[in-house]
Amino acid sequence: MSGINDPRLKAEELTVEPLAAIDHDVKVLGSKSYTNRQIAVAALSGKEGVIDGALISDDTVFFTKAVESFGHVSAEIDHAAHRIAFTPTGKPMTAPQEEIFVGGAGTPLRFLISMAGLAEGTTTITGNARMQERPFGDLLAALPGLGVEAVAVRGNGSPPIRVTGGNFAGGKTRISGAVSSQYTSSLLISSVLAKQDTEIEIVDELVSKPYVEMTLATLAEHGITVERDGYRWFKVPAGQSFKGGHAVVEPDASGLSYFIAAAAILGGRVTIPGIGSTSHQGDVGLVEVLGRMGAHTEVTENSVTVKGGQLRGIEVDMDAMPDVVPSLAAVAAFAEGPTHITNIASLRVKECDRIAAVTTELRKMGVEVDEYDDAMTVHGGPSHGAVIDTYDDHRIAMTFAIMGLRTPGVVIKDPGCVAKSFPAFWQTLDTLR
Helix, strand or coil, X not given: CXXXXXXXXXXXXXXXXXXXXXXXXXXXXXXXXXXXXXXXXXXXXXXXXXXXXXXXXXXXXXXXXXXXXXCCEEEEEECCCCEXXXXXXXXXXXXXXXXXXXCCCHHHHHHHHHHHXXXXXXEEEECCCCHXXXXXXXXXXXXXXXXXXXXXXXXXXXXXXXXXXXXXCCEEEEECCCCCCHHHHHHHHHHCCCCCCEEEEECCCCCCHHHHHHXXXXXXXXXXXXXXXXXCEEEECCCCCCCCEEEECCECHHHHHHHHHHHHHHCCEEEEECCCCCCCCHHHHHHHHHHHCCCEEEECCCEEEEECCCXXXXXXXXXXXXXXXHHHXXXXXXXXXXXXXXXXXXXHHCCCCHHHHHHHHHHHCCCEEEECCCCEEEECCCCCCEEECCCCCHHHHHHHHHHHCCCCCEEEECHHHHHHCCCCXXXXXHCCC
16 A cells, blocks of 8 residues: 555645444554664665655655665665665765755655765755755754755755765764754764764754654664663774665554554553564654653553543653644544643644644634744644644644544535655545545
8 A cells, every 4th residue: 555646645635524433453664764774774785775664654665765865875765565675886985076955855865964074076956946044053063063965055054965975984073963863863873974983962952852762773683782871971992884675664654653543532442563562763752742641551562552541631741752643633523521732833834834734724623722932732622623734744634634534514625735655645535434
């Protein structure tokens, strides 16, 4: 179920038909975050590699083609089998002549900036209009300490980014973790091939810590040792090599959030197989949050289950799982009382300003929302249908599609934007029917 030929991806708008109840096992495609990490490792390993269970989406296709442009590896994407295979070409890693374009793929762009430091020559990397507004200054400031010159072409800390590579020496650097954990992940992955040991000091509080854990787990899977002091200091010893070979990607915890949210608000059951208590994906934590709100939950080693219950508002810190805040907000709209969602400033610099977008669209549906710089309070109560603007943001589209399963009259504009992370979303939603 790849979804790439679903005509709804090309529609201008889509009306969501409500559902009475659900009782389903739902198969969710592979983790976008893990797929991106496996692509980076496979591309740098210098060995043949196969990623099974990969999420084939706009982001991961952009990333795969981008790493191919360095000339040292070729890749084959099998949409039907959810597989990406990498083969080394025997050529050195060299900056491409043309700039690399990654659309709205934020994680790949962050990873590519450090990877370009390993490629001989000058690489320019850019993205769509929104990507050219997003901040990358913290990563750019950290790279010179490791021997890599990386600058924003327009001097504003945002793409296009120009990287002069070939001298990724390693050494010591400091970086802020306050805007994005992906900067740290970017440095950790590429530092494996640095000429000397690399030490990375986090100068403040690291946001979205589970994503760094995912990076470290991926590196460990490929034979890489990283020393650490909590989330304050990391050391990547030089002289290591990725083992390459076969990797299997578990289901996407961000993607499953919409279906467990559906169970919570419809009073039904959804079970997601293939992911459970051993996952490093922070977004699995939404299951526990829904349990606190009154849903009935079960997490085993290989599955998560959510059943609806009497939902009530709570106060919750979502720093560790910001990508599922929209899903939580959708559930909160149907809970009794207010749900206060805190520590989510990082949502301001995602594919859109997600705090503002979720607030605006919930209010269109008659839901009372209080918006703060780094928080939001959703007051549960009656809602009504509305035409939902999606801001070219996959998570806004999928969130309000779930609300439309309970509230009649929800129309999603630009439903094709889900292809960024979940091309089969509409087909998967159909399985609930």
